[in-house]
Amino acid sequence: MLxxxxxxxxxxxxxxxxxxxxxxxxxxGSFGIVFxxxxxxxxxxxxxxxxxxxxxxIPRSTxxxxxxxxxILEFAPTLTSIVLAGVIGSKIASELxxxxxxxxxxALEIMxxxxxxxxxxxxxxxxxxxxxxxxxxxxxxxxxGGKEAGxxxxxxxxxxxxxxxxxxxxxxxxxxxxxxxxTFGFIIASVSAYYGYNVQGGALEIGKASTTAxxxxxxxxxxxxxxxxxxxx
Amino acid sequence: xxxxxxxxKGFGDKEILKGVSAVMESGKVNxxxxxxxxxxxxxxxxxxxxxxVDTGTILYDNQNFTAMDHHAKKEVRQQIGMxxxxxxxxxxxxxxxxxxxxxEMFSKDSLKERKKRVEECLERVQLKDAAKKFPAEISGGMxxxxxxxxxxxxxxxxxxxxxxNSGLDPQTSLLIDQLIKELTxxxxxxxxxxxxxxxxxxxxxxxxxxxxxxxxxxxGSNKEIVFSKDQKLNDFIFASEFLREAKEMRQLDxxxxxxxxxxxxxQLKRDSKK
Numbered sequence: 001m002l003x004x005x006x007x008x009x010x011x012x013x014x015x016x017x018x019x020x021x022x023x024x025x026x027x028x029g030s031f032g033i034v035f036x037x038x039x040x041x042x043x044x045x046x047x048x049x050x051x052x053x054x055x056x057x058i059p060r061s062t063x064x065x066x067x068x069x070x071x072i073l074e075f076a077p078t079l080t081s082i083v084l085a086g087v088i089g090s091k092i093a094s095e096l097x098x099x100x101x102x103x104x105x106x107a108l109e110i111m112x113x114x115x116x117x118x119x120x121x122x123x124x125x126x127x128x129x130x131x132x133x134x135x136x137x138x139x140x141x142x143x144x145g146g147k148e149a150g151x152x153x154x155x156x157x158x159x160x161x162x163x164x165x166x167x168x169x170x171x172x173x174x175x176x177x178x179x180x181x182x183t184f185g186f187i188i189a190s191v192s193a194y195y196g197y198n199v200q201g202g203a204l205e206i207g208k209a210s211t212t213a214x215x216x217x218x219x220x221x222x223x224x225x226x227x228x229x230x231x232x233x
Numbered sequence: 234x235x236x237x238x239x240x241x242k243g244f245g246d247k248e249i250l251k252g253v254s255a256v257m258e259s260g261k262v263n264x265x266x267x268x269x270x271x272x273x274x275x276x277x278x279x280x281x282x283x284x285x286v287d288t289g290t291i292l293y294d295n296q297n298f299t300a301m302d303h304h305a306k307k308e309v310r311q312q313i314g315m316x317x318x319x320x321x322x323x324x325x326x327x328x329x330x331x332x333x334x335x336x337e338m339f340s341k342d343s344l345k346e347r348k349k350r351v352e353e354c355l356e357r358v359q360l361k362d363a364a365k366k367f368p369a370e371i372s373g374g375m376x377x378x379x380x381x382x383x384x385x386x387x388x389x390x391x392x393x394x395x396x397x398n399s400g401l402d403p404q405t406s407l408l409i410d411q412l413i414k415e416l417t418x419x420x421x422x423x424x425x426x427x428x429x430x431x432x433x434x435x436x437x438x439x440x441x442x443x444x445x446x447x448x449x450x451x452x453g454s455n456k457e458i459v460f461s462k463d464q465k466l467n468d469f470i471f472a473s474e475f476l477r478e479a480k481e482m483r484q485l486d487x488x489x490x491x492x493x494x495x496x497x498x499x500q501l502k503r504d505s506k507k
Contacts, residue, residue: 011339107315109283110281110283110310110313111311112307112308
């Protein structure tokens with residue numbers, strides 16, 4: 001399927017338009033859910049870390065340090081991607097599945113358009129570009145949510161949190177998070193596109209393809225999460 | 234002109250097309266008819282290249298389509314317009330955008346010229362007023378007409394219609410048939426229609442190929458079909474008492490008009506060839 005995507009576009013302008021449309025759908029369309037889960041993810045991480053760090057010799061600012069690294073290393077890229085696999089993956093699979101069943105893909109083929117190039121490539125490129133952006137936003141929002149939860153619950157002050165954030169910060173962790181999110185973005189779009197594009201049957205099969213796409217994407221994300229952690233850290 | 238030479242197609246052990254040969258002439262409405270499962274849809278999909286034939290050749294104006302590489306096939310496909318059974322309109326686009334799409338993709342005309350062409354096509358199918366509507370907001374018959382407008386917007390040499398009348402009332406069906414016939418003659422298009430509709434057969438069938446269990450069982454025109462002695466064809470076409478009576482009346486009319494001699498001669502020639 002991936003090999004079939006690479007051919008000279010029939011009309012670059014329309015391919016670009018399709019790519020931009022997908023960027024908007026994926027980026028803007030998923031922002032709401034990313035915003036909500038990131039804030040709560042950060043908040044919960046702060047409270048649970050505070051609950052576990054009971055020793056009086058550990059400074060309160062360490063909570064912020066743990067929250068920062070947990071969010072950057074794991075929660076922002078992996079948890080966000082798993083949620084996005086549900087949101088974006090099911091959308092891609094059902095959209096392509098519906099186009100297949102209603103013969104819209106055949107109609108494009110008959111016109112002489114490379115349907116893999118026109119329908120799938122912009123989705124994969126857009127997901128590979130926009131999911132890291134969403135993960136970066138999720139990272140910022142998660143840390144902010146952690147700070148707000150810490151201050152509101154009286155676990156630590158804002159100054160303590162900001163101090164903890166700056167302690168032993170490793171830029172490599174951000175690189176690691178981005179490497180994971182690019183990989184996950186590619187997995188979500190390509191797996192979902194594969195299942196959607198190859199649907200055969202009717203409405204029931206579109207639903208099945210959509211579910212399978214999300215399940216397979218999640219499993220692959222978790223597998224790659226482990227593999228990348230083992231290789232890069 | 235499209236020529237099929239001994240094409241076969243199977244899925245696993247099941248052979249769907251068993252060596253079909255036929256000629257689809259330009260400027261004529263060519264019909265593929267037959268019962269469900271007789272291989273009509275597979276045959277049409279093979280002709281347009283949505284499926285590969287196992288053996289045999291398909292010629293588009295003497296160019297061997299089956300032997301062409303992907304790039305050459307794409308060029309031929311840009312001369313093909315197709316109306317799908319479910320219309321296959323793009324849900325996210327308006328009627329106007331649907332018709333505009335092939336032009337945007339392939340035409341180098343200016344926006345003004347493209348818009349003018351879209352207007353012409355929508356006017357041709359009497360849908361100018363529905364230009365800004367989405368497919369979900371229009372009726373089945375209107376969808377078919379948008380499908381026709383989209384199929385003809387690039388002035389195709391070949392027009393394929395898969396069950397153009399399915400799900401439509403008899404009056405709208407006639408309108409669609411009439412439109413396809415007029416366009417075929419107006420632009421000298423090679424039109425191939427896959428149909429079950431007996432009105433289409435009797436009104437538009439310049440050339441009819443009757444498929445039976447993956448083979449070409451009978452070939453002729455809508456006039457010859459009335460005099461055909463082929464039992465399988467007669468069982469399929471004139472299935473009801475009403476249609477059998479209509480057939481007899483049509484034969485009687487032709488005898489009265491003295492048209493029967495030519496028809497009979499043609500039929501005898503055909504039978505003697507077989």
